[in-house]
Amino acid sequence: MKIAYISTYLPRECGIGTFTHDLMRSMLQHANEKNDNEGFIVALNDHNQEYTYPSEVKLVIHQEQQADYLEAANFINLSGADICILEHEFGIFGGESGVHILPLIHRLKIPLIVTLHTILEAPSYNEKAVLKEVCKMANHIVVMSHKAITFLTKIYQVPKEKISLIEHGVPDIHYDKVQARREFKLVEKKVLLTFGFISRNKGIETVIRALPKIIAHYPNTQYIVLGKTHPNIIRQSGEEYRNFLQLLVKNLNLTNHVIFLNEFIDQKELFKYLEACDIYITPYLNEAQITSGTLSYAMGAGCAVISTPYWHASELLDNGRGRLFNFNNSDMLADILQELMDNPEQLKEIQKRSSEYGEKITWPKIGARYIQLAERIISEPLELTPKKETIVDPLLLPPFSLSHIKRLTDDTGIIQHAKFGIPNLKEGYCLDDNSRALLMVLMAYKQKKDSLALELSPIYLSYIHYMQNSDGTFRNFLSFNRNFMDEVGSEDSFGRTIWALGFLLGNAPNDAYYQTGRLIFFDAAPNFEKLKSIRSIANTMIGICYYLKTNMSDDSMTERLRKMSFILINHFDDNSTSDWKWFESLLAYDNGILPLALLHAAEILNDDKVTATALASMNFLTEVTLKDGYLSIVGNKNWYEKNGPRSTYAQQPIDALAMILMYHQAFLLTRDKDYLNKMFTCYMWFLGENDLRMSLYDFETKGCCDGFENYGVNRNQGAESSLAYLISHLTILQAYEEFYKLDE
Incomplete structure (x- = not known):
C-alpha cells in the first residue's frame, strides 16, 4: 500500500509536523502479506519559509500559493498512491479559514482519510463551511477524543459512521x-x-x-x-x-x-x-x-x-x-x-x-490502527463525490508578483505613468492610482499574507492622507518634486478613494491603519451627497458597502447608500428603453462600475428594485461586450452612443477590471456559477483573449500594458493598468476560494 500524506513536516517546528513524522513511520513498519507499505509527504511551508526536508518529502506547498495546491493534487493522482491522509488544522493551510485545501481534495482521485486536530465548538461561518466541506469530501475522518465526535455530529452534521476515534500516538521511548x-x-x-x-x-x-x-x-x-x-x-x-x-x-x-x-x-x-x-x-x-x-x-x-x-x-x-x-x-x-x-x-x-x-x-499500536482503517477504506468501492466544475483555473494565471508595483513606488506614492516598464517620473503621482494601489495591497495581504504588500500599504495610505483638504475633499495630482498640481481632484478620484478606504475599514491589517482610514473616511463623508458624476457615486457606494459589512448598525450610512442607489436607478429609468438598458445614452468608460455598485448595494439593502436594475444593466453590458465569446471592451476613442457606431479602440484595463468585479459580485449575490465563467472570460482579456489576440500582461516586467490602440498594444505599463491587472488576478483567486466553500 502506497500512502500520500499532506501535512506540515520536520524540520519545520510544528506539532502536527512531528505527529505526521511519527504516524508515517509507525504505519510503514506494518507490512501485510501482499506487499510492504510505502509513503511520501506533501509538506506545507509557512510565510515564505523554506526548509531542508528529508527525502520522503516529494513536493512542497507554499501556504498562500493556490497553484501549489492544484499541482499537489495532480502529483498525488499520478504518484500511484492508493490512499491519501490529510492532517487538518486551520492555521496550516492558506486562504481564509484554510480554504485553499478544498480545491486540492476536490481533485483527488483516490480515497481520503482526514485527521482533525482542531474542531471548534463555536466556529465562524467560514470555519464551519470549510470544515464541513472537508468532512464531506473525506472517505473517513479520524478524531482523538469523544468530545470531537460529539462536535462533528451535532455542529457539523457529519454521520457518526464516518468517524473513528484513534488516540494521539506517543513515542515508545523510556528512560530510567x-x-x-x-x-x-x-x-x-x-x-x-x-x-x-x-x-x-x-x-x-x-x-x-x-x-x-x-x-x-x-x-x-x-x-x-x-x-x-x-x-x-x-x-x-x-x-x-x-x-x-x-x-x-x-x-x-x-x-x-x-x-x-x-x-x-x-x-x-x-x-x-x-x-x-x-x-x-x-x-x-x-x-x-x-x-x-x-x-x-x-x-x-x-x-x-x-x-x-x-x-x-x-x-x-x-x-x-x-x-x-x-x-x-x-x-x-x-x-x-x-x-x-x-x-x-x-x-x-x-x-x-x-x-x-x-x-x-504508543505509535506502533496507533500506526497499526491507521493501517487497518486505510486497508478497509481501500477495499470499499470508491465513491468519489462529484467534483464542482468551473472554468476558473488558477493554474492558467501567471505567478502573482508585486515587482513592477514596487518598481513604480517610492516613499511618496506610486508613480502614475511608465515608459514601457520604467517609471516616468515626469508625470508624478495621482490620487486615483494610490487609492487603487491601497486596495490592491490590502487584497494581496488578506489573501496571500504578502509581506511586500503590507510594507507598501502605509505609503499609499499616507499619500491619500496628504492629499486630503480641510473640507474632506482631495487633491489628485502631485508632481515628482511634491508640488500640488490642483486644488480639488476629480469626482472619480474622490469615489475611488472612498472605495479603497471603505475596503480598508473592513480589512485593516492592524488597528493603526484602521484608525487612520476611519479618520480620512469620515472627514470625507460630508461630501458624499454633493457628488454629481454617476461613476463617482458608484465608486463611493462600493466603499460605503465595504464599510457597512462590518458596521451594519450605522443606519445613517445605510440611508446614504439607499439615496445614492436611487440616484443611479433614476438615471437608468430615464435613459432605459426596450433595447438600451443603461444609465446614460452612451456606453463610455469604466462601465461595469455602475452595475457593480448596485450589486454591492443589493447585498446590503435587500431591495428588489436595486437588484433588478443591477441585473438588467449587467445583462445589457454582457450582450454588448461578450457576444462573441470573449471580452470586447467599448473603446475609449469615441465610445458607443445609442444608435451610433461602436468604438473598438482604445480598450483599457480598468474596463476589464470593472467587468471582472461586476461578475464576481453577481456570483456572490446569486451563487450562479455562470457569472464565474463570464468573470474568467473577462480576465483572459489580459492574456490574449481579446480583439487583437495579444497579451497585455508582460511576463518579463510583471506589469500590464496600458491598452489597445488601432496600431496594436500600447506598451507603456503605468500604475492604472498594472493595478487593474493585479486586482483582477486577486479577484479570480478570491472567487476560486469562494466557489469551493460549502453553501449553507
Missing part, C-alpha cells in the same frame, strides 16, 4: 528516572514540568503564581518551562509573553525555582525530561482544546498530570489518571500539588494509571 534526573542535576529536586510552544493561552503564569505556597513547604521545588515561543506569536508580538513570565518570576523572587528552556528539542531529549519530572502540568486558560499532543506525551511517559479541565484533559485524566484544577486558579493548583507531594503513594498511583493508559497509545 533516576538516571534522567541525575543527567539534568535534578536528583534532590521536586520537579514540575510544562512543555510545548509558549503562548498566552497556555496559562503558565498560573503555575508560577502557585509556586510561593509550594516552596514554603518544599523549598527544593523546580519548575521547568520547556519550549519555544510559537512562531506565529513571534511574528505578531515577539517575546512579549515570555518577557512577562520572566518578570513575574523575578517579582515573586522565584529566579532559583523556575527555568525557561527556549528550545524545540527532539523526542528522545523530551522524554528524558518527562521521566525526570515528578508532576507534569498543563495550565491552559480555556476549555477549547479538543486535542493536546503534549498531554498525550506526558501520559505516554507515565507522568502524574495536573491540568485545567480543557476538553481533552477532562477525558484523558478521568478514572484517576490525573487531577484537574479550575482555570486560572493558582490557589487550587497549589493545594493539589501540596497534597500529592505530601502523599507519595497517591502520586505513584496516578503515575501508574497514567502509564497503563500510555502503553495503549
